[in-house]
Amino acid sequence: MRTDTELHGNIKHQGLPLAPLLAFAMTGFIAILTETLPAGLLPQIGEGLGVSQVMAGQMVSIYALGSLLAAIPLTVLTSGWRRKKVLLLAVGTFIVFNTITTVSSSYWLTLIARFMSGVAAGLAWGILAGYARRLVPAELQGRALAVAMVGIPIALSMGTPAGAWLGSMMGWRVAFGLMAALAVILFIWTLIAVPDLPGQQNARRLPVWKVFLMPGVRPVLAVIFLWMTAHNILYTFIGPFLELSGLTAQVGLILLIFGFAALAGIWITGTLVDRHLRILILLSLTALAVVSLMLAVGMREQEVVFLAVIIWGWSFGGASTQMQTAAADAAGNNVDVVQAMVTTAWNLAIACGGVAGGLLLNNAGAVSFPWALMALMVVAFGIAYFGKKHAFKPGARKHVMNQ
Structure with missing residues (x-):
């Protein structure tokens, strides 16, 4: 063996x-x-x-x-x-x-x-x-x-x-x-x-609670939860949101464009993640914040929606690799336990995104989605930006891991 x-x-x-x-x-x-x-x-x-x-x-x-x-x-x-x-x-x-x-x-x-x-x-x-x-x-x-x-x-x-x-x-x-x-x-x-x-x-092996309390683990989980909640508010209710721009019949095309952009995002992440993990995460979070701003001011313009979907797809494509890498770096030898925590946070975000999106749709309409995304992404960016000591360290990963 x-x-x-x-x-x-x-x-x-x-x-x-x-x-x-x-x-x-x-x-x-x-x-x-x-x-x-x-x-x-x-x-x-x-x-x-x-x-x-x-x-x-x-x-x-x-x-x-x-x-x-x-x-x-x-x-x-x-x-x-x-x-x-x-x-x-x-x-x-x-x-x-x-x-x-x-x-x-x-x-x-x-x-x-x-x-x-x-x-x-x-x-x-x-x-x-x-x-x-x-x-x-x-x-x-x-x-x-x-x-x-x-x-x-x-x-x-x-x-x-x-x-x-x-x-x-x-x-x-x-x-x-x-x-x-x-x-x-x-x-x-x-x-x-x-x-x-x-x-x-x-x-x-460390107990689950000790892994959770390790410096860097909780900030990573918090960013995952905020990021994926924002993503799933829009992704889950993409159909109602596209009604605002008259693109309801183009949902399949929109998702296909999103998918190709996501593949580009994961390719870029795979190329750069070992040298520029922190920069990639901050850029991805910024990109979704920009998407929320674009949709807030241009949600009824089809050209704006298509461009926003491309940027959104790119930012999402590398999310899994970026955040799982950050979580694993923060947890060291306890990588499997922290990845289970990542899975839990991710699924909680899917559920919360669906619930939050439904509440927003029923009470404020799909026009409220971009503003909710923007608020979540501002908080997520703040956590990632100020968490560089333990969770989102600058520099190449092989140097970070040896510190």
Whole structure:
């Protein structure tokens, strides 16, 4: 069995280990797409299970709940297990419960399956970042994480619309069956291509609360929560917001543009994250603040909306890599626990963004969205800017990590 040191020695000569990193990216792709797929298929799912669209929409909520509740406890429970075993467990759970979702005719059984799929996602998110970082030396960790996280923007921007189209053409069960089939392929890929690594020794583990209290961890989690809450207010209710500019019929095109811009963002982040992490984070936060200002003054102008979506997509594309890298740097050897916290904060932000967006839409209308985004981003930028001592350090990461 190869050790971490041996792996690093090989990688220095061979570059990034793309086969395992792309397996991690596919894991993220399946996790995100499994979560968001029902959103584009609510009428068909409701009809197929004999429930309303509102009830069908709970398939998304229950998945997020499973991920939220499972991320930290399962990550702690499995922290001493070999990493490949944990990853295979997560992927295998996707296979089982996406298959049950595909064939189930019971609404309540489907909800249970969705909850368990969310549990698998929580376990996967708790391990992926640390696993990717351990496969490479310190100076390549940001780039490795960028590759490992590329499945997220692909799933959000292109996977979800494609899944919705497939479901509308061939039935929603086919779309979930495809998710199960992809998970089978991933399971085999992981067995063959992903090197195994040991878990964390008991002596090196810190309790969850001590990791939470480490200098730098809470500022990173706070920025994640504020940033993703702002993002999800607009992303969740993009349809009602686009009514203001007469672009409702162009939602698919808008999301596609967002997705391509996000891919550009993750590429730029992957190139620069190991040398300029702090600058990237501050630029990304500033970019979303600029987007909020553009939309506040030009929300009824189609050209302004299209330009804002491009900037928004770019700023979001690198968010996962940037914030997971910052969190891991702040937590040191406790990377898996802190990544579970990142997952928890991220899912809380998704839920809060949906709730806040709904309240704003009902009480003040979609015109209020940009102002809410701006307020959240000002606070997030302030935390990131003034948190450079522990959380968002300047300079190249390999120097930061050795301090």
